[in-house]
Amino acid sequence: MARINPPFKKSPWIFHLNTGGCNACDIEILDALTPYHDVERFGMKLVGTPRHADVILLTGPITRESKIKVIRTLLAVPRPFAVLAIGSCAVGGGIWFDSYATIGGLPNLYEEMRHKYNFEPPPTIYIPGCPPRPEAIIFGAAQALGILKKKVKREVYKED
Amino acid sequence: MLSILYVILTILGSIIGFTVAPLVDGIERKIRAKIQNRIGPPLIQTWLDIAKLLRKESLIPRTAKALFIIAPAIALAMNIAALPLLYYGAPNVLGFYGDIILILYLVVGSSLILSLGAAASGNPYATIGFSRKISLLIACELVVALSIATAILKTGSLSLTEVILRTGIAPSMIIAGIALLIVTYIESLRLPFELTEAKPEIMGGIFVEYSGRLLAFAELSHILHRFVMTLLSLDILIAPLLKLVFGVSIMGVLMSFIILMLISILVLIVYGAIESLCGRTRIDRALIFTARLMILPIISLILASIGV
Ligand code: SF4
Helix, strand or coil, X not given: CCCCCHHHHHCCEXXXXXXXXXXXXXXXXXXXXXXXXXXXXXXXXXXXXXXXCCEEEEECCCEHHHHHHHHHXXXXXXXXXXXXXXXXXXXXXXXXXXXXXECCCHHHHHHHHHHHCXXXXXXXXXXXXXXXXXXXXXXXXXXXXXXXXXXXXXXXXXXX | CHHHHHHHHHHHHHHHHHHHHHHHHHHHHHHHHHHCCCCCCCCCHHHHHHHHHHHCCCCCCCCCCHHHHHHHHHHHHHHHHHHHHCCCCCCCCCCCCCXXXXXXXXXXXXXXXXXXXXXXXXCHHHHHHHHHHHHHHHHHXXXXXXXXXXXXXXXXXXXXXXHHHHCCCCHHHHHHHHHHHHHHHHHCCXXXXXXXXXXXXXXXXXXXXXXXXXXXXXXXXXXXXXXHHHHHHHHHHCHHHXXXXXXXXXXXXHHHHHHHHHHHHXXXXXXXXXXXXXXXXXXXXXXXXXXXXXHHHHHHHHHHHCCC
């Protein structure tokens, strides 16, 4: 998270990117944007174009049809930016993790983009759930911006 | 001695205008949040947004022309240049004969160059925003030009300060001022007329391809444009009255400076409150509304030509 600078923390503009999800995650995102949860108090604002975005809310398992559009969208975002992978689909493909029609989640896309487009993956927060609650989405966004501390550390399993 | 005070007040007014215009935007957002029963962003949110955008990378699309890159900076410079030419309750010593025409040029030019820059991005959404903005601009600027022509005709002077000092309470000037105030609302692209951005519809319209520093300049010049237009219409509408009441002594000038600043901020806040209660209209309806508004400056022009 070292690349996120302080002004960025105070005014994250979010862009909503569905990559072929079932729409339930998207409805939860819209729920998080309602006056009831009031994300504007953190300075968050929904923008209509990736050029203005600081945080990408990515839902869905990235279908083959949408892959090239998702890649072009991610390349159109000015740095620094963060990605929130929302829902089990975006985290790891969900129930479509091994389907021929999807590439099975955001990590696979990063892998491909790193090789093909020389794309350094931005800071990413994974929010599992099918769909996750709006509170979980706001919590993840706050973590991505460094407003809240992370509760879990990254652990890598090594065989002896 | 007095003229030094005049200069100081004008410069102070310009600086306050520059810093306060984004803050007023924050107050508007806060009011909108309160109306929707929310907490809302902090008051300095617009400055925070601009600070963030200045630190971000500016991407330039492959289809963009050079105008795309220089347009936001030119628009910002034009709006900043218009600030010290306005009337801040004190006779503007920095003004000159013909400055009212220059103000008109700067005001029209800044929104024109901003939309031209957007059109040079090559994005179809920006082109839609551009065509809407140009139609709206032609309708609006006709009203602005006719209202200012009224002021010129009434007083026979081309300098804003002289126009204000020479008119007492004249019905023609009041009608022209009201027309300017209404057209300011339309031209500053507030919600029923927010057709050129229209986020859910054309994805930010003229701003669609701007990012980073270019977007910060474009936003700032857009916000400053609102302030300049509001102050210009208040100059025509109530500055003659203030001058009549307080005169141009030291105390009088200070009083009218403070009152003019407070009223312009109040007007911006009221605009923000109106905006939060509205939905977006269609471009043809907006044009018809603006065309109907044309009746006001025409009446004021007729009144001014018969000397009322
Ligand atoms: S995670 Fe669940 S709710 Fe979200 S898009 Fe996938 S299937 Fe739908």
